[in-house]
Amino acid sequence: MANFPERLIKGYKEFTSSALINEREKYKELAEKGQKPTVLIIACCDSRAAPETIFSAGPGELFVVRNVANLVPPYAPDGNHHSTSAAIEFAVKGLGVKDIVVMGHGRCGGIQAALSTDGAKLDDGDFIGKWMSMLAPVAEQVAATDQVMTPAERQNALERVSIRRSVQNLREFPYIKQMEKDGAVNLHGAWFDISTAELWVMNGETGDFSRAEN
Amino acid sequence: MANFPERLIKGYKEFTSSALINEREKYKELAEKGQKPTVLIIACCDSRAAPETIFSAGPGELFVVRNVANLVPPYAPDGNHHSTSAAIEFAVKGLGVKDIVVMGHGRCGGIQAALSTDGAKLDDGDFIGKWMSMLAPVAEQVAATDQVMTPAERQNALERVSIRRSVQNLREFPYIKQMEKDGAVNLHGAWFDISTAELWVMNGETGDFSRAEN
Amino acid sequence: MANFPERLIKGYKEFTSSALINEREKYKELAEKGQKPTVLIIACCDSRAAPETIFSAGPGELFVVRNVANLVPPYAPDGNHHSTSAAIEFAVKGLGVKDIVVMGHGRCGGIQAALSTDGAKLDDGDFIGKWMSMLAPVAEQVAATDQVMTPAERQNALERVSIRRSVQNLREFPYIKQMEKDGAVNLHGAWFDISTAELWVMNGETGDFSRAEN
Amino acid sequence: MANFPERLIKGYKEFTSSALINEREKYKELAEKGQKPTVLIIACCDSRAAPETIFSAGPGELFVVRNVANLVPPYAPDGNHHSTSAAIEFAVKGLGVKDIVVMGHGRCGGIQAALSTDGAKLDDGDFIGKWMSMLAPVAEQVAATDQVMTPAERQNALERVSIRRSVQNLREFPYIKQMEKDGAVNLHGAWFDISTAELWVMNGETGDFSRAEN
Numbered sequence: 001m002a003n004f005p006e007r008l009i010k011g012y013k014e015f016t017s018s019a020l021i022n023e024r025e026k027y028k029e030l031a032e033k034g035q036k037p038t039v040l041i042i043a044c045c046d047s048r049a050a051p052e053t054i055f056s057a058g059p060g061e062l063f064v065v066r067n068v069a070n071l072v073p074p075y076a077p078d079g080n081h082h083s084t085s086a087a088i089e090f091a092v093k094g095l096g097v098k099d100i101v102v103m104g105h106g107r108c109g110g111i112q113a114a115l116s117t118d119g120a121k122l123d124d125g126d127f128i129g130k131w132m133s134m135l136a137p138v139a140e141q142v143a144a145t146d147q148v149m150t151p152a153e154r155q156n157a158l159e160r161v162s163i164r165r166s167v168q169n170l171r172e173f174p175y176i177k178q179m180e181k182d183g184a185v186n187l188h189g190a191w192f193d194i195s196t197a198e199l200w201v202m203n204g205e206t207g208d209f210s211r212a213e214n
Numbered sequence: 215m216a217n218f219p220e221r222l223i224k225g226y227k228e229f230t231s232s233a234l235i236n237e238r239e240k241y242k243e244l245a246e247k248g249q250k251p252t253v254l255i256i257a258c259c260d261s262r263a264a265p266e267t268i269f270s271a272g273p274g275e276l277f278v279v280r281n282v283a284n285l286v287p288p289y290a291p292d293g294n295h296h297s298t299s300a301a302i303e304f305a306v307k308g309l310g311v312k313d314i315v316v317m318g319h320g321r322c323g324g325i326q327a328a329l330s331t332d333g334a335k336l337d338d339g340d341f342i343g344k345w346m347s348m349l350a351p352v353a354e355q356v357a358a359t360d361q362v363m364t365p366a367e368r369q370n371a372l373e374r375v376s377i378r379r380s381v382q383n384l385r386e387f388p389y390i391k392q393m394e395k396d397g398a399v400n401l402h403g404a405w406f407d408i409s410t411a412e413l414w415v416m417n418g419e420t421g422d423f424s425r426a427e428n
Numbered sequence: 429m430a431n432f433p434e435r436l437i438k439g440y441k442e443f444t445s446s447a448l449i450n451e452r453e454k455y456k457e458l459a460e461k462g463q464k465p466t467v468l469i470i471a472c473c474d475s476r477a478a479p480e481t482i483f484s485a486g487p488g489e490l491f492v493v494r495n496v497a498n499l500v501p502p503y504a505p506d507g508n509h510h511s512t513s514a515a516i517e518f519a520v521k522g523l524g525v526k527d528i529v530v531m532g533h534g535r536c537g538g539i540q541a542a543l544s545t546d547g548a549k550l551d552d553g554d555f556i557g558k559w560m561s562m563l564a565p566v567a568e569q570v571a572a573t574d575q576v577m578t579p580a581e582r583q584n585a586l587e588r589v590s591i592r593r594s595v596q597n598l599r600e601f602p603y604i605k606q607m608e609k610d611g612a613v614n615l616h617g618a619w620f621d622i623s624t625a626e627l628w629v630m631n632g633e634t635g636d637f638s639r640a641e642n
Numbered sequence: 643m644a645n646f647p648e649r650l651i652k653g654y655k656e657f658t659s660s661a662l663i664n665e666r667e668k669y670k671e672l673a674e675k676g677q678k679p680t681v682l683i684i685a686c687c688d689s690r691a692a693p694e695t696i697f698s699a700g701p702g703e704l705f706v707v708r709n710v711a712n713l714v715p716p717y718a719p720d721g722n723h724h725s726t727s728a729a730i731e732f733a734v735k736g737l738g739v740k741d742i743v744v745m746g747h748g749r750c751g752g753i754q755a756a757l758s759t760d761g762a763k764l765d766d767g768d769f770i771g772k773w774m775s776m777l778a779p780v781a782e783q784v785a786a787t788d789q790v791m792t793p794a795e796r797q798n799a800l801e802r803v804s805i806r807r808s809v810q811n812l813r814e815f816p817y818i819k820q821m822e823k824d825g826a827v828n829l830h831g832a833w834f835d836i837s838t839a840e841l842w843v844m845n846g847e848t849g850d851f852s853r854a855e856n
Contacts, residue, residue, distance in 0.1 A: 004402050004415045005253055005313045009426055011269035012413050019267065020411050030262050031321055031409030037261040039219060045301050047251040048244050048273045050266045053233065055225035059262045059408075066280040067297040068304050077341065083281040083297040086345035087259050090282050094323065094342070099219045107245055109308060127291065128308070131300035138576045145573060148566045148589045152636045157585070161576045186216040194273075195245030196639075197234050199226050201218045208580045212223055432830050432843045433681055433741045437854055439697035440841050447695065448839050458690050459749055459837030465689040467647060473729050475679040476672050476701045480692045481661065483653035487690045487836075494708040495725040496732050505769065511709040511725040514773035515687050518710050522751065522770070527647045535673055537736060555719065556736070559728035614644040622701075623673030625662050627654050629646045640651055 023058060030060045037063040040091035040100045042084065042166065044070040048194040049105040063091045069110030069162065070102055073134055075172035085173075092176060098185060100176075102166040104159045105192040111158050114139040115151075135162055163189040164207045237273060244274045251277040254305035254314045256298065256380065258284040262408040263319040277305045283324030283376060284316060287348055289386035299387075306390060312399060314390075316380040318373045319406040325372050328353040329365075349376055377403040378421045451486060458488045465491040468519035468528045470512065470594065472498040476622040477533040491519045497538030497590065498530055501562055503600035513601075520604060526613060528604075530594040532587045533620040539586050542567040543579075563590055591617040592635045665701060672702045679705040682733035682742045684726065684808065686712040690836040691747040705733045711752030711804065712744055715776055717814035727815075734818060740827060742818075744808040746801045747834040753800050756781040757793075777804055805831040806849045 020027075040063045041051045051057065051064050065087040073084060091097045104111075114132040132139075135158070142158045149157070167189050171177045179185040189202030191209050200209040234241075254277045255265045265271065265278050279301040287298055305311045318325075328346040346353075349372070356372045363371065381403050385391045393399040403416030405423050414423040448455075468491045469479045479485065479492050493515040501512060519525045532539075542560040560567075563586070570586045577585070595617050599605045607613040617630030619637050628637040662669075682705045683693045693699065693706050707729040715726055733739045746753075756774040774781075777800070784800045791799065809831050813819045821827040831844030833851050842851040 004404070004426070005315070005400075007275075008253065008269045008313075008315070011271055012426060014270040015268055016411065019270070024411065027262065027411045028409055034321070035261045035323075039222065045277050045279050045305070047249045047275055047277050048241065050271075050273070050276075050278065052264045052266050053273065054229055055222045056228040056233070057225055057264075059264070059267065061221075061261055062264075063259050063261050064264065064280050065259050066278050066301075068301050071297075073297075082341050083285075083287075083345060086341040087280075087282050089341045090323065091259070099216075099222075101219070101222070107248070109249075109304065127296050127300040127303045131297060141573055141576045145569055145585070148569045149585060150635045152634060153585065153588070157573070157577060157581065160581070183216075186219075188216075188218050190218070195242055197230065197238065197241045201223075204216070206580060207578045212218070212226060432832070432854070433743070433828075435703075436681065436697045436741075436743070439699055440854060442698040443696055444839065447698070452839065455690065455839045456837055462749070463689045463751075467650065473705050473707050473733070475677045475703055475705050476669065478694045478699075478701070478704075478706065480694050481701065482657055483650045484656040484661070485653055485692075487692070487695065489649075489689055490692075491687050491689050492692065492708050493687050494706050494729075496729050499725075501725075510769050511713075511715075511773060514769040515708075515710050517769045518751065519687070527644075527650075529647070529650070535676070537677075537732065555724050555728040555731045559725060611644075614647075616644075616646050618646070623670055625658065625666065625669045629651075632644070640646070640654060 026059055035060055035063070035095065037061055037091075037095060038098045039063065040065070040088065040097040041103055042067075042070050042072055042088075042101070043103045044068065044105055044108060044110070046105060046108065046194075048107075049103070049192050051103065054103075054192055054199065063087075063095060063097060065091075068128065068131060069108055069114070069135075070104050070166065071110075071131070071134060071162065072102060072166035072169040074169050088170070088173065088176075092173075092179070092185065099188060100170060100185060101188045101190055102163050102170070103190040103192060104163045106156065106159065106194050108155070108159055111135075111155060111162060115143050115154060115158060135165070138162070138165060160189075160191060160202075160209055163191060163202060167202070240273055249274055249277070249309065251275055251305075251309060252312045253277065254279070254302065254311040255317055256281075256284050256286055256302075256315070257317045258282065258319055258322055258324070260319060260322065260408070262321075263317070263406050265317065268317075268406055268411075268413065277301075277309060277311060279305075282342065282345060283322055283328070283349075284318050284380065285324075285345070285348060285376065286316060286380035286383040288383055302384070302387065302390075306387075306393070306399060313402060314384060314399060315402045315404055316377050316384070317404040317406060318377045320370065320373065320408050322369070322373055325349075325369060325376060329357050329368060329372060349379070352376070352379060374403075374405060374416075374423055377405060377416060381416070454487055463488055463491070463523065465489055465519075465523060466526045467491065468493070468516065468525040469531055470495075470498050470500055470516075470529070471531045472496065472533055472536060472538070474533060474536065474622070476535075477531070477620050479531065482531075482620055482627065491515075491523060491525060493519075496556065496559060497536055497542070497563075498532050498594065499538075499559070499562060499590065500530060500594035500597040502597050516598070516601065516604075520601075520607070520613060527616060528598060528613060529616045529618055530591050530598070531618040531620060532591045534584065534587065534622050536583070536587055539563075539583060539590060543571050543582060543586060563593070566590070566593060588617075588619060588630075588637055591619060591630060595630070668701055677702055677705070677737065679703055679733075679737060680740045681705065682707070682730065682739040683745055684709075684712050684714055684730075684743070685745045686710065686747055686750060686752070688747060688750065688836070690749075691745070691834050693745065696834055696839075696841065705729075705737060705739060707733075710770065710773060711750055711756070711777075712746050712808065713752075713773070713776060713804065714744060714808035714811040716811055730812070730815065730818075734815075734821070734827065741830060742812060742827060743830040743832055744805050744812070745832040745834060746805045748798065748801065748836050750797070750801055753777075753797060753804060757785050757796060757800060777807070780804070780807060802831075802833060802844075802851055805833060805844060809844070
């Protein structure tokens, strides 16, 4: 095994000599008292859409799940491993988060794969194809506009359709549905334009996205 | 649905008025050219162990998967949804990352759950129990040292055992095994002490962890 | 017949006592020499999307055609009255404009009518239904996404699809097609967000719209 | 396709930094509540006769149709596309405007074409010739005064004859005729002298035009 990536060591040293200076006490305290983040964010793995960066979040603030295309799979307590569902359960039932944000972004590779005719199979194991296949029904409907909408428009459309679906899938967790009704947890959608670094927020009633400053 | 969390909007504004100032061009370029991160990090959802923070990483640098206890499940191309495996496939085959880092951390709630006698069941759906059960064989062995090792020692021990297991599970991906042999991809382990903000790096041969500056 | 609307008289007086002060000479000169606008804009009748306002244009600058939903009908020299086509011919062949802009806008009533299941028939004479029916093929495709896209998203989508179609219909005028090839005339698309007063400009190659300042 | 006309971008920036400052709220409100203009103006495309300029109108005030020579074609619900008729129907039946103004102007190129012996054919497709031919009967009669009236006098004469005809054609819309009788809608004529920027208003009974301030 090769040496630990030099760039990461360098970045870590930068961390300890700048950001950490004002936060040493905070880390100590969080270790002793435990974490109590109030927000769970389900975001994408994409290197251009990091929640801590976008929301200037420090230690202890955000509980972050990141998977390809920031998907919340349908609720399926069938005994299989369910990474994202486990994280959601842990955040809500274990840590008591008050807000859950599903954050998508522009130019999402996973969404692009879902819109490709061949599902953009990368490998025979085809994990990414199977993962993105949970969007197949809605991806088809968006893809069907290919005679009138541009590729970029279809991409954006599915990114947002997917966020709405994921928020809806959150409600399939029986306790989340109940907690939302009781006002104990709030569900949100957001979409980050990686080109302009603009943040769009979803209107809970209409499902429409508009820029955070508008 | 309630308003988007005020704290996040505030954090976003902070982002646009500080960090973003010097990075606007970078975001634009990354959007146009696409992302080409060289590192894939499998990290924990924990709010105190964010890769971008720890490694002072900017947009385009890290492709980040975050799940509870930063686990890489055993390779299982069985047609089910496999979030972490999909992300790994996407990063390696789709984006061509050169380094894969499994980063665990101290005080990990998932690891703590794995060491509890009842698997720390949080809900009948019990996603977290099922998720952490993939560590059951090794968790049992570590738990069995309870007559001699303190809870904190067993916690640290399992955190590191788990990292080693996850790195080993990475090698079960046929192409990763081959690429590692060819030197096309390198596998790494790391452990972040959230109390002291110290970074420990895993020795590829022995599996031992030592502090980054040593 | 009632008196001329008071509000218009008032507005006219405001014009003569302010904007006109600096432009009297200009009007005189334009009357003597004739108009030589370099831009033809096909815009909507909508009271919230006036080209002169949006582009701060003074006398002599813009030759403006306004119809419901800023449509350029398919080229059809069949002897019937063709208001918009006549205006285009006059602007290009008679006045020698260099740029033709098709400008649509958000919340367009005509587009909304095109997306309604009943074509939003207003009268037995049904001029508006027949007028908007030229969009029927593309409207149907956009409307078919109603299971996944919100009404506002479909509205925006068709507004933009329609602008692209209209620009394409401009090219059906044989002389426009030729003049564009020769670089004698340029075709453009634009979309005005009446809520935020933001102007979006169409990329000639991809057909995608992006904000003027980006 | 070339870049969006620089002049328009410049004018748009001027708009956002001056006129828009006081009207942002207005645009937002109009978007949310919808437009409710009380006046429909049928004006000419001419760059020197813009309604918003002449009447100092802001967003939401005027619903504007602009075609060559501000013509209201004869009422003909024959299934063909009728741009101006569609706009009139939309304004009256859809938006409930209370006043309809047909505004002509001096030096009108369309009127000039109608008075030319060859109908000023610009192209084999000859849209402008066909469009202006709806004035042929009255144009002939005005042209026949060429032994006694100057070209400018014949020009002005036909401009005003045409306005009267268009107002009359409005009455052919069954519902407009009825609504006028009921006082629900008022029809007006106006003529703008582009040389002096003077506005002339038509007397509903006699059809004569006199200056607004008289």
